[in-house]
Amino acid sequence: MTKTYDVSAIGNAIVDVIAFADEAFVQKNGVQKGTMMLIDEQRAHSLYDAMGAGTEVSGGSAANTLAGMASLGAKTAFIGKVFDDELGRIFRHDMRAVGVDFDTPSATSGRSTARCLILVTPDGQRTMNTFIGACNELYESDIDEALIATSRIVYGEGYMWDMDCTKSALRKAFALAKKHGAKVAFTLSDVFCVARSRDEFLALIASDFDILFCNEGELAALYPDLSWEAQLDAVQKSCPLVAVTRGEKGSIILTPSERVTIAPAAVTKVVDTTGAGDLYAAGFLYGLTHGKSLAECGRLGSACAAQIIQHLGARVQQPLKKLVA
Amino acid sequence: MTKTYDVSAIGNAIVDVIAFADEAFVQKNGVQKGTMMLIDEQRAHSLYDAMGAGTEVSGGSAANTLAGMASLGAKTAFIGKVFDDELGRIFRHDMRAVGVDFDTPSATSGRSTARCLILVTPDGQRTMNTFIGACNELYESDIDEALIATSRIVYGEGYMWDMDCTKSALRKAFALAKKHGAKVAFTLSDVFCVARSRDEFLALIASDFDILFCNEGELAALYPDLSWEAQLDAVQKSCPLVAVTRGEKGSIILTPSERVTIAPAAVTKVVDTTGAGDLYAAGFLYGLTHGKSLAECGRLGSACAAQIIQHLGARVQQPLKKLVA
Numbered sequence: 001m002t003k004t005y006d007v008s009a010i011g012n013a014i015v016d017v018i019a020f021a022d023e024a025f026v027q028k029n030g031v032q033k034g035t036m037m038l039i040d041e042q043r044a045h046s047l048y049d050a051m052g053a054g055t056e057v058s059g060g061s062a063a064n065t066l067a068g069m070a071s072l073g074a075k076t077a078f079i080g081k082v083f084d085d086e087l088g089r090i091f092r093h094d095m096r097a098v099g100v101d102f103d104t105p106s107a108t109s110g111r112s113t114a115r116c117l118i119l120v121t122p123d124g125q126r127t128m129n130t131f132i133g134a135c136n137e138l139y140e141s142d143i144d145e146a147l148i149a150t151s152r153i154v155y156g157e158g159y160m161w162d163m164d165c166t167k168s169a170l171r172k173a174f175a176l177a178k179k180h181g182a183k184v185a186f187t188l189s190d191v192f193c194v195a196r197s198r199d200e201f202l203a204l205i206a207s208d209f210d211i212l213f214c215n216e217g218e219l220a221a222l223y224p225d226l227s228w229e230a231q232l233d234a235v236q237k238s239c240p241l242v243a244v245t246r247g248e249k250g251s252i253i254l255t256p257s258e259r260v261t262i263a264p265a266a267v268t269k270v271v272d273t274t275g276a277g278d279l280y281a282a283g284f285l286y287g288l289t290h291g292k293s294l295a296e297c298g299r300l301g302s303a304c305a306a307q308i309i310q311h312l313g314a315r316v317q318q319p320l321k322k323l324v325a
Numbered sequence: 326m327t328k329t330y331d332v333s334a335i336g337n338a339i340v341d342v343i344a345f346a347d348e349a350f351v352q353k354n355g356v357q358k359g360t361m362m363l364i365d366e367q368r369a370h371s372l373y374d375a376m377g378a379g380t381e382v383s384g385g386s387a388a389n390t391l392a393g394m395a396s397l398g399a400k401t402a403f404i405g406k407v408f409d410d411e412l413g414r415i416f417r418h419d420m421r422a423v424g425v426d427f428d429t430p431s432a433t434s435g436r437s438t439a440r441c442l443i444l445v446t447p448d449g450q451r452t453m454n455t456f457i458g459a460c461n462e463l464y465e466s467d468i469d470e471a472l473i474a475t476s477r478i479v480y481g482e483g484y485m486w487d488m489d490c491t492k493s494a495l496r497k498a499f500a501l502a503k504k505h506g507a508k509v510a511f512t513l514s515d516v517f518c519v520a521r522s523r524d525e526f527l528a529l530i531a532s533d534f535d536i537l538f539c540n541e542g543e544l545a546a547l548y549p550d551l552s553w554e555a556q557l558d559a560v561q562k563s564c565p566l567v568a569v570t571r572g573e574k575g576s577i578i579l580t581p582s583e584r585v586t587i588a589p590a591a592v593t594k595v596v597d598t599t600g601a602g603d604l605y606a607a608g609f610l611y612g613l614t615h616g617k618s619l620a621e622c623g624r625l626g627s628a629c630a631a632q633i634i635q636h637l638g639a640r641v642q643q644p645l646k647k648l649v650a
Contacts, residue, residue: 020643053419053640056381086411094378318345
């Protein structure tokens, strides 16, 4: 079948509510810096009441990646669930406005559109508190086989592994990808996600994933008993293509036969690291679907990540296309 | 009566939806760069559909000024009308989170919370398209006499002069200010506002306003037949204290007996000029209510404006208090 889409992705459809906070506030509110924590609606209200004035920007890990890819010029489609409310309309608009196809129907019963309360500390680090809301209403029936069949790569996020129904939806998407000859790509998302689903992730890496994204912390959580070098060996043996991001140390790309070290891109001032990994994946997957070498894929990933961390929010504000040149 | 508040303000309660746009998009969509245009709900939908991915930040001219003042350390209160919806809750949260008292009840019938679709062009200039929504439901009964009585300065925005009911609310607030010995401050807001209400503004300046804010364009619209020097003479004769902002040329402060020229503050990169005038007023009014000289008031205004134009949105992201030192 003709491959219309470079990447289709299944992800949580979330609007981020971002505020600067000091270290004391983060500590006092019992959140662990640099991680993502799931919170219920009551906690979402009390934390929102306590936090500073916010900036609302559409987010969601895989959604951020697709938005970045679309801005680079790729053809992408998103599968995810918003509620039929104001934040849901904002999320849908922001996907379509940047050129991502997004046709999953909105939920009309159940909980409201997901929001992630993000506290950005003076070091630029983000701490995420997610009320998952309507994201939890994504079912296998929402996975459009025609869309998967016409995609080169099908991409999923580790965050979705926290809920049984979204996990089932993702499994269905991966099975359809195999059926229709699409590559399966996945991000481990967060150290806590890895801790919660370690055995399943190890099995998926060994059997289902063609492309894996993770950062150093997530890789260490995957192989808690191994040294850094042994972690790299282990994942290199398990998965055909792995990109490990290392923050200001750049990234490393692994295939069964090679290791490509990527230097970080220049950054003037880190404002907010939210979305750094998502945008690295955007640049990397754009390169991969546009005939670039692995080194070029990595450099484009770094360049996109560098753009996103210099402003608030994880969505591109200015077109990324100039980075391709 | 004890003056609890440095400034209370009556203003439009608006959430800004900000997107970068190129010059061609602005021209094609029939908006005049650098101005504010009122749009109806249908137009709000069609323009939103056409514009790029947005960043949502609470806005509203007088509300931005109070948020800036609160961030500087002033005691402020806001009177304005949101609807009881998601954007209304965002607006109220963002006011309270920065320390502004805001207790005007939300509307529960009528139109939704106001939004302003803001197109930011590569030169950093903003073009504003406002769906005024629930702002139009602010009535004289919403003006809390006890609040006005306990304020040193009562501040209003020219934008509110476009609607009869909000105009009445503002007139009531000014009358109560006079009754209770508060100064009346006002911003002319926009050249089109001045064009629409020129005669009324001239009368108010001559009789009601103690402090007036405007930019060069608005001053010229107020006295269309006069030269720049003659405009300054005219407004200087009419109002006890006037601050005229001049963009990258700084500002000039006029009293019946003096003219103080203020240099612009240093700016590394202009991202979005939205809120520059609002934050100038914040710094100026903070200075005025905290025993500063007019030159210091002007410099603080310039410093606050310089902060706001270096990121997206017209609300302070980081505390401004360090600027006071």
